Amino acid sequence: MHNFLFWLIVIFVVFEFALDQILNLLNQKNRISALPENVKDIYDEAEYRKSQDYGKAHEKLELISSILSFIVILIMLFLNGFAALDNYVRQITAAPLLESLLFFGILFFIYEIIHLPFSIYNTFIIEEKFGFNKTTPKLFIFDKLKGLALGIIIGGGLLSIIIWFYNQFPASFWWMVWILIIAFQLFFAMFYTSVLLPVFNKLTPLPEGSLRTAIENYAMGVKFSLRNVFIMDGSKRSTKANAFFSGMGPKKSIVLFDTLLKKYSDEELVAILAHEVGHYKKRHIVKSLALSTIQTGILLFVFNLMSHSAALMAALGVTQNSFHISMLAFGLLYAPIELLLGIGMNMYSRKNEFEADYFSLQTFPGSHLATSLKKLSRDSLSNLTPHPAYVFVHYSHPPLAERLRAMNS
Numbered sequence: 001m002h003n004f005l006f007w008l009i010v011i012f013v014v015f016e017f018a019l020d021q022i023l024n025l026l027n028q029k030n031r032i033s034a035l036p037e038n039v040k041d042i043y044d045e046a047e048y049r050k051s052q053d054y055g056k057a058h059e060k061l062e063l064i065s066s067i068l069s070f071i072v073i074l075i076m077l078f079l080n081g082f083a084a085l086d087n088y089v090r091q092i093t094a095a096p097l098l099e100s101l102l103f104f105g106i107l108f109f110i111y112e113i114i115h116l117p118f119s120i121y122n123t124f125i126i127e128e129k130f131g132f133n134k135t136t137p138k139l140f141i142f143d144k145l146k147g148l149a150l151g152i153i154i155g156g157g158l159l160s161i162i163i164w165f166y167n168q169f170p171a172s173f174w175w176m177v178w179i180l181i182i183a184f185q186l187f188f189a190m191f192y193t194s195v196l197l198p199v200f201n202k203l204t205p206l207p208e209g210s211l212r213t214a215i216e217n218y219a220m221g222v223k224f225s226l227r228n229v230f231i232m233d234g235s236k237r238s239t240k241a242n243a244f245f246s247g248m249g250p251k252k253s254i255v256l257f258d259t260l261l262k263k264y265s266d267e268e269l270v271a272i273l274a275h276e277v278g279h280y281k282k283r284h285i286v287k288s289l290a291l292s293t294i295q296t297g298i299l300l301f302v303f304n305l306m307s308h309s310a311a312l313m314a315a316l317g318v319t320q321n322s323f324h325i326s327m328l329a330f331g332l333l334y335a336p337i338e339l340l341l342g343i344g345m346n347m348y349s350r351k352n353e354f355e356a357d358y359f360s361l362q363t364f365p366g367s368h369l370a371t372s373l374k375k376l377s378r379d380s381l382s383n384l385t386p387h388p389a390y391v392f393v394h395y396s397h398p399p400l401a402e403r404l405r406a407m408n409s
């Protein structure tokens with residue numbers, strides 16, 4: 001017989017699925033609405049139709065993917081699939097640490113298998129059809145293998161330590177794990193561009209020339225010590241362009257995709273870089289990290305309160321206590337809180353984007369940021385009329401029309 005927590009999990013799963021479908025539907029309806037005045041010049045008639053088709057192709061793929069995930073999770077819940085998997089790993093080993101690693105390893109593998117066809121379809125059918133794809137099948141396979149290896153080494157390593165803490169210190173594991181995760185996050189924030197990114201991409205320092213000089217002049221003007229500006233070979237996967245800031249202290253670096261260099265003027269690139277510097281100067285990176293650290297702490301503390309309860313195990317049809325079943329049942333119950341926190345973080349992020357745009361405009365005046373954002377939008381066939389409810393839940397960046405409006409006010 002299913003207990004109260006089981007039905008709560010089912011309600012949450014159904015609620016999230018329904019919410020997703022409603023938001024997607026609203027977004028689709030909004031697609032045909034009139035373009036805001038300030039973004040009318042971005043597409044010509046043909047490009048506009050192409051951007052609509054591109055959006056629709058993605059929506060269709062996402063719909064199939066989310067229906068499939070929804071069915072799989074319901075089957076696992078109603079047919080006691082998690083209990084069967086728990087039983088299976090217990091037959092292979094009696095060591096609690098290995099049991100939990102094996103349990104999550106198998107779930108991760110199943111998840112990857114289910115999502116692989118969607119990833120292939122997206123890259124080689126949709127992105128290919130709209131002229132974005134540069135990924136070769138060989139690169140695709142290597143990317144997947146590298147991702148898998150990193151997942152096993154880093155994810156598996158971190159998980160092993162967490163499980164060990166959990167089993168050794170049942171009452172106080174939560175703050176130990178919290179400190180561990182903080183240390184981990186700081187390490188990756190510091191060394192992302194020097195350790196992790198080079199596994200997938202080649203980073204070369206921006207060579208001497210007019211762009212480098214323009215960037216150095218700008219950085220000096222705003223008193224920003226900038227030692228690391230890298231060009232990343234994004235063009236080997238996609239024609240889409242991007243730029244981002246990462247790292248802290250002496251490790252702070254700005255990464256420009258090589259796809260930016262060909263199509264954007266020096267002034268436009270400096271304006272984009274000024275936006276990234278704005279994120280740093282306004283301490284957005286440190287503040288976001290602090291917020292996510294607090295969230296992790298709350299999550300671990302609440303998990304600590306619930307983790308050894310028999311009701312949590314029973315929710316997934318299991319009687320024996322274990323880290324993996326507690327964690328999974330807790331994760332499913334925590335989903336609505338996670339959704340709310342995610343919405344909060346997106347709101348915060350959108351506010352930061354406005355601030356970074358403002359910083360760019362203040363320190364590098366002109367229309368360069370606006371023209372570069374318009375180009376970025378056109379070159380990625382982005383949706384210019386997302387539904388406000390969809391933006392509220394999912395968007396980490398404000399829609400282009402809003403950013404342009406804020407710049408002109």
Ligand SMILES: [Zn+2]
Binds near residue numbers: 275276279353356
């Ligand atoms: Zn930004």
